Amino acid sequence: MDLTAINPAVLIASLMVAAVPIMLAATGELVVEKAGVLNLGVEGMMIMGAVYGLAIAVEAESPVVGFVAAAAGGAALSLIFAFLTQVLLANQVATGLALTLFGLGLSSLIGQGYVGIKPPPTPRLDFGPLTDIPVLGTILFRHDPVVYLSVLIIAAVWALLKFTRAGLILRAVGENHDAAHALGYKVQRIRLLAILFGGAMAGLGGAYISLVRVPQWTDGITAGAGWIALAIVVFASWKPWRILLGAYLFGGITVLQLNLQAAGARIPVEYLSMSPYLITILVLVIMSADRGRAALNAPAALGRNFHASR
Amino acid sequence: MTGTGEVLLRVVGLTKAYPGVVANSDVSFAVAPGEVHALLGENGAGKSTLVKMIYGLVKPDGGTMTLRGAAYAPSKPGVARQQGVAMVFQHFSLFEALNVAENVALGMQNPPGMRTLASRIRQVSQDYGLPLDPDRLVGDLSAGERQRVEIIRCLLQDPKLLIMDEPTSVLTPQEVDILFQTLRQLSAEGTAILYISHKLEEIRALCDAATILRRGKVVATCTPREKSARDLAEMMVGETLTPPARSAKAKGAVALEVSGLSVPSPNPFGTSLKNIGFSVQKGEILGIAGVAGNGQDELLLALSGEVRTARDRIRINGAGCGDAGPNERRRAGLVAAPEERLGHAAAPDMSLTENALLSGAVRKGLVSRGFIDWAATRDFAGQIVEGFDVRTPGIWVAARALSGGNLQKFVVGRELSQAPTVVVVNQPTWGVDASAAAAIRQALIDRAAEGAAVVVISQDLDELLEITDRFAALNGGRLTEPRPTQGLTVDEIGLMMGGAHGMEVAHHVHP
Numbered sequence A: 001m002d003l004t005a006i007n008p009a010v011l012i013a014s015l016m017v018a019a020v021p022i023m024l025a026a027t028g029e030l031v032v033e034k035a036g037v038l039n040l041g042v043e044g045m046m047i048m049g050a051v052y053g054l055a056i057a058v059e060a061e062s063p064v065v066g067f068v069a070a071a072a073g074g075a076a077l078s079l080i081f082a083f084l085t086q087v088l089l090a091n092q093v094a095t096g097l098a099l100t101l102f103g104l105g106l107s108s109l110i111g112q113g114y115v116g117i118k119p120p121p122t123p124r125l126d127f128g129p130l131t132d133i134p135v136l137g138t139i140l141f142r143h144d145p146v147v148y149l150s151v152l153i154i155a156a157v158w159a160l161l162k163f164t165r166a167g168l169i170l171r172a173v174g175e176n177h178d179a180a181h182a183l184g185y186k187v188q189r190i191r192l193l194a195i196l197f198g199g200a201m202a203g204l205g206g207a208y209i210s211l212v213r214v215p216q217w218t219d220g221i222t223a224g225a226g227w228i229a230l231a232i233v234v235f236a237s238w239k240p241w242r243i244l245l246g247a248y249l250f251g252g253i254t255v256l257q258l259n260l261q262a263a264g265a266r267i268p269v270e271y272l273s274m275s276p277y278l279i280t281i282l283v284l285v286i287m288s289a290d291r292g293r294a295a296l297n298a299p300a301a302l303g304r305n306f307h308a309s310r
Numbered sequence B: 001m002t003g004t005g006e007v008l009l010r011v012v013g014l015t016k017a018y019p020g021v022v023a024n025s026d027v028s029f030a031v032a033p034g035e036v037h038a039l040l041g042e043n044g045a046g047k048s049t050l051v052k053m054i055y056g057l058v059k060p061d062g063g064t065m066t067l068r069g070a071a072y073a074p075s076k077p078g079v080a081r082q083q084g085v086a087m088v089f090q091h092f093s094l095f096e097a098l099n100v101a102e103n104v105a106l107g108m109q110n111p112p113g114m115r116t117l118a119s120r121i122r123q124v125s126q127d128y129g130l131p132l133d134p135d136r137l138v139g140d141l142s143a144g145e146r147q148r149v150e151i152i153r154c155l156l157q158d159p160k161l162l163i164m165d166e167p168t169s170v171l172t173p174q175e176v177d178i179l180f181q182t183l184r185q186l187s188a189e190g191t192a193i194l195y196i197s198h199k200l201e202e203i204r205a206l207c208d209a210a211t212i213l214r215r216g217k218v219v220a221t222c223t224p225r226e227k228s229a230r231d232l233a234e235m236m237v238g239e240t241l242t243p244p245a246r247s248a249k250a251k252g253a254v255a256l257e258v259s260g261l262s263v264p265s266p267n268p269f270g271t272s273l274k275n276i277g278f279s280v281q282k283g284e285i286l287g288i289a290g291v292a293g294n295g296q297d298e299l300l301l302a303l304s305g306e307v308r309t310a311r312d313r314i315r316i317n318g319a320g321c322g323d324a325g326p327n328e329r330r331r332a333g334l335v336a337a338p339e340e341r342l343g344h345a346a347a348p349d350m351s352l353t354e355n356a357l358l359s360g361a362v363r364k365g366l367v368s369r370g371f372i373d374w375a376a377t378r379d380f381a382g383q384i385v386e387g388f389d390v391r392t393p394g395i396w397v398a399a400r401a402l403s404g405g406n407l408q409k410f411v412v413g414r415e416l417s418q419a420p421t422v423v424v425v426n427q428p429t430w431g432v433d434a435s436a437a438a439a440i441r442q443a444l445i446d447r448a449a450e451g452a453a454v455v456v457i458s459q460d461l462d463e464l465l466e467i468t469d470r471f472a473a474l475n476g477g478r479l480t481e482p483r484p485t486q487g488l489t490v491d492e493i494g495l496m497m498g499g500a501h502g503m504e505v506a507h508h509v510h511p
Helices: A007-035 A042-060 A062-085 A092-114 A126-132 A137-140 A144-163 A165-175 A178-180 A188-214 A227-235 A242-260 A268-291 A291-297 B047-054 B077-083 B102-104 B114-127 B143-155 B174-187 B198-206 B229-237 B296-304 B326-332 B352-364 B374-387 B405-414 B434-449 B459-465 B490-496 B504-509
Strands: B007-019 B021-031 B036-040 B062-067 B085-088 B163-165 B192-197 B208-212 B216-224 B254-263 B274-283 B284-288 B314-316 B335-339 B422-426 B453-455 B468-476
Touching: A007 A165, A007 A188, A007 A242, A007 B422, A042 A062, A042 A092, A042 A188, A042 A227, A042 B296, A062 A092, A062 A188, A092 B352, A126 A242, A137 B077, A144 A165, A144 A188, A144 A242, A144 B335, A165 A178, A165 A188, A165 B102, A178 A188, A188 A227, A227 A242, A227 A268, A242 A268, A268 B453, A291 B174, B007 B047, B021 B047, B021 B062, B021 B216, B036 B047, B036 B174, B036 B198, B036 B229, B047 B192, B077 B085, B077 B326, B085 B143, B085 B198, B102 B114, B102 B143, B114 B143, B143 B174, B174 B192, B174 B198, B174 B490, B198 B229, B208 B229, B216 B229, B229 B434, B254 B296, B254 B453, B274 B296, B274 B453, B284 B434, B284 B459, B296 B335, B326 B335, B326 B352, B335 B405, B352 B374, B352 B405, B374 B405, B405 B422, B405 B434, B422 B434, B434 B453, B453 B459, B468 B490
Parallel strands: B036 B192, B036 B208, B085 B163, B163 B192, B284 B453, B284 B468, B335 B422, B422 B453
Antiparallel strands: B007 B021, B007 B062, B208 B216, B254 B274, B254 B314
C-alpha cells in the first residue's frame, strides 16, 4: 500500500465536495424537525431532486436551471407529505417511508431516458490568483458555487434559528404545538413551510450527486445518502454547525476509504465501503448513550401530529 | 372600584356549542376597570370556553362583546392582545426548552430586541415582586416561577384586562399570598382581572364580584365577600355536598415501608428523589403534598415498580421488593394509580374491559396458561363500572371516550377492587367534578377502613386535610417527616411545602 499517493490537501478538498449532498439534505431536515415534523422521506426527495436536476439540466443545457428544478421537484414531493401529515393527520413515520419508496420508483421511471447521458458541467467559481495559493488554494478556492452555497445555507439557518423571531416561532412550534396554538401561531402553516424548505434542500442535495459528484444517472444513485442525512441531524443534536461537522466527518471517511482503495489497502473493498455507515452507527450510539442530554436537545413535539381541539 | 358605572368589558348572550355539548349558553356579565371579577364553576361548567372566546381562541356561535364601549370580536389572540386583553393559561403555554425571555417574546405582538426585552423583564418583575432571571431555561423553573413568566409576559403588554385561568392550582399557600398582592397592586392601578377558579376561599379573599356558571349557564352573580364558602359551593354544584365520613378504627401492622429511597428522574426536566423514608400502617392514609414537579411522578414510579431500585429500599408487608417490577408488586399486594389518566393509567384506544385486564390480570387471576379469561374480565370491568358509578354506555367503549371524571373513577375503582393491601394514588381527583371527587375520596377511606395502607399524593391541600391521617410534603425530591394531620395549620403546611421560594423579599422592596 502506498499512502504517499494520498495528498492531504486534495483529500480535504474532495471531502468538502463529498459532504455537500448530505449537508444540504440534513440542513433541510433540521429545519423540518425543529418545527416538530419527522420526515423520513429525505432519501425519496433527494433522488427525485437528482433525476429532475439531471433531466432539466440536460434539456435546458444549464446546470443552474437543473439545480432550481431539483429544488422545486424535492419541494413538490414534500408537498405530498405535508398534505398527508398536516391536513389528513397521517402517521409521519409511515408517510415518510412511503415517500421514500415512491420517490425511488418514480425517479427510476423518469430516469430511464437519461441513462448514460452526461449533464452539462457545473463550472468552478473563479477566485483568480487565490486559486494558486499552495494547499489553501486547493482546499478553499477550487470549488463549484454549490459547495459555498451549502455552507452559507447552514450559516443562514443558524442565524435564523438563533436570532430572528421567525426562528423563535419555528422552534416554539416544534417544542410545544399546543402552547404555540394557544398563543395564536398557525402551527400547520409554519410546519408546511418548514416541510417545503426541507424538500427543496433535499432536492438540491440530490441534484448535486447527479450533476457534480457522479455526473450521470443510474437507478438508486443516492445510495442511502438521505438516511445518512437523517442520522446526521441526530448526530448534530439539532444544531446547524454540527451538521457541517457531521457531514464533513462522513464525507471525510467516504473519501478516505476511496483513497485507501485506490492506494491498494489490504482490506477487502466491501469493508471499506461499509465503513462510513458503520462509523455513523457508532457515533449515533455514543451520542445516544447520554440519554438525558440528547433528549433535552430534541424538539419535544417531534413526530407528533397537531390537531386543534377545544 | 365597582359601582362607578363605568364598564370595561361587557358580554351579552354569548353562546357556544360543540357537537353533543353546549359549552356556553346565553352567558352575560360585565367587568369594570380595576375590578377583580371571579368566574366560578366546576370543571366542565364552561369557564374555559368562555374566556377562550374573550381571548379570541374560540369563535362564539352567538352573542356580542363590547370592550370600552366599542364592539369587540377578536378573530385571533393577537387581536385580543392588541386591544389590551391578556391571558395567563392554566396549562400548555410555555416552552420548556426555551429561556424566559424567548417565552415572553413569543407571547407579545411586537417584542423589542432580546437585550432590551431582558432588561424590561427584570424591571417589571422587580416592580411587581416577581423576581425572574430572563436567561434561565423554563424547563428548570418551579411551577410558581413558570407562572411568573406567564404573568410578566402579560404585564409587559400593559393589559387593561388580565384573564387568569386557575392560577393557584400549582402554588404553595405562601406563593398564593404573593400572587394576590401582585393582583391587588394591578387592580389598584386600574387593570381589571377576570379570575377563574373553583377554590372558594381564594375568591372570597380576592374578588370584588363573582359570576357563577353551571353547565354553561350563568346561575348567579354575587359579591363573594358577603357569602359563605358553603353558599358559594352550593350555588356552584347545585346540590348539597356531604363531606366523606372517616372511620376511627385502630391501625394495624406496617404494610409499606420505604427507607433511604434515592432515584434519579427518568425525565430530563424531572426531579430526582433524595433519601425518602416513610412507613404506612394498615388502615392508615398518608397524604403527600407538594407543588407539581417536586418529585410526585417519580415517587409514584418508584412505588409502583416502573422504576426499580435496591431490594431493601421498599418493603411490602416486611418483604423487600425494591427490585421487583409492577406485576410482582401487584402480586405482593401493592396497586398504583398514576396521575396521567390517558396513556399511563389507561390505554386510550382500548376498551374498558381490556383496560381492566391490563392491571387486574395478576390479582384477579384473569389469565390462565397464557390465555385470557374474557368472561371473568368482563365481570370484573362490570363490577368496577357498577361499584364506582362510572357513567358509560358500556364496558366495550374505549377509555378515551369517557370524560375525565368518569375515567378517573374507573381507574381508581379498578385498583381498589383488587383487594390490595397497599394503595398508591397520585392526584386522585385532578380535573374531576366535586361529586365524583367526593365519591373517590370516600372509596379511598373505605379501602383504608377495610385494612389497606393508602398513600395519597395530591396537590389539593383541602383534600389531604379531609381524608388523611398523617401528612408529609415533597419539596425538591425530599420528603418531610410525616406528621399527624389533625392540628396542622395552613402556615405549617406551607412551610413544609418549601415556603415561597424566596419571593417575599421583592415585595418588601416594593410594598
